[in-house]
Amino acid sequence: MRVLLVEDSRLARAEMRRLLSNCEDIEVVGEAETADEAEQVIAELQPDLLFLDIQMPGRGGFDLLASLDAAPLVIFCTAYSEFAVRAFEQNALDYLVKPVSPERLTQAIDRARQAMAQQQHEPGKRRGLLGLADRVFVKDGENCWFVPLGEVRLFEVDGSYSRVYFGSNRPLIPKTLNYLESRLDPQAFFRVSRQHIVNLNWVKDVDSWFSGGLRLTLKTGEIVEVSRRQAQHFRELMSL
């Protein structure tokens, strides 16, 4: 497993490297001192797993995750557990408090291995695109979530932001709908109009709408219009 350490204290990074050197299949491929640096290194090295400090100068660990398209596997590290509870609730893989004991680290890595094995068995995963099994990290003010894209039923334009519909939450993410469209797997997510991208798995009913458009009813009751131009594509896609 290829691991990236994101931690502002050099001594703490060195300590984590030493601890990880005892684990057989772990390769520390890089280190980052700040969120900005981490963002670059992640794009460059595509690590499988992050050890992420929550409190860092500048942007913190949560901000880093929110800026990534798909959330990688993450083990949070923190000096004091006031944040950790929050991280755990967001179904992070695991969280560790510093100083980290070797036993606790082994447990966390076991969980990471399982999660990674699961990911690799997911069918139809396309290179470079975000599929239903990928998870995104969403941060809206004080609230954070790891959301599997399969649970997201709708993206809605909101200025230069997008509103993400999942469960009973509708947080905003700082990404445009056009950008999301380019990153999402078109087999699963369909741009129905200027306003919306719909997760096709969540569509319950399709009705004709005037002037050649369509009207979709989602399983949760939301009604979304398909523009006339996209309706043609939609019919083609559904008849496949």
Added chain:
Amino acid sequence: MQSPSERTRRSILYWCLQIFGWGSYFGCSELIILTLAHNPGLARAWPFIGLEHLGASHVFRTVFQKRHWIKLPAGTLVFRMLGFCALLTVAVQLAAIPLVVGFGVVSFRQQLRDCWQYGLYSFALFLVWSALYLAFEYFFLYRDTELNRLRLESNLRAMELAALKAQVNPHFLFNCLNNVRSLVIENGERAREMLLRLSGLLRYALDAGRHERVALAEELRAVSDYLDLEKLQFEERLSWKLDISQEALHATIPPMLLQQLVENAVKHGIAVQTGGGDILISARTQNNELWLRVENTGQVQGASENGVGLTNARERLRLLCGAGAALSLENTDNYRVAASVAIPLKSA
């Protein structure tokens, strides 16, 4: 300080005692006049004379309160009270003349002749009244003082507790332990030194509650322990300079005051910036005051002027150093912020 409702309650109690006291005294003597003395004129004048005494004693109370006689030294107070009783006696006697003469008790001439007797009698009444009144005032003064003392004590307690919690910042502590753990491998000697520093700092923080004042020199030792330990975390991102005058070293401050300012500088100034920053700690004495200043890279937002931490620090400073102490936090330019404290000098 008494609250408005407390003042009203006290006023009501005063009036009850007044009416009961004067009423029972003049009521009883009225009965005696009616039954034994058979003097209908005096019996008619007597209630009015009673009202005059009540009024005069109330004037006494008004002057007593308006002029804050309660704060006078005992000798001056007794002297003033005697004088005022005499003044009231004369006033009451003069006011009684038209009453007794009008109700046909005695002739004007005879009243003038006997007035020193009545005067002495009135004077005695006022003396007894003022003694009772003084007891009343002193009782409440004592109770107020006691209440204030208790209130202050509980305030201090609460603040000590909060300060204690703030003193050992768990984030700092665990990061520190983790860094030292790593340092053990890298540089064992230095790790051992850092453990000494950490012990020193913890001991100092735990003992802080036991002293009201410590010498600045002593506090500075704890501060430099703290900064050395933070240096493990921030390395080249944290630097600091001390500029302390010789006289300031011997001045005393509430323990952990400077330490908390420096910790805040690290937490809000250094730790939030990717490039880190520097801290300048200076102290000097001037105009019989100690001036402490912690300047660092960073900016304070307007709203945090009323932040909980700062408000607590101010309150603690006020309680420990009196009203002469002041704490302020402001941006010195677009990149730096400074916390300043002025404390009246007090020898160790």
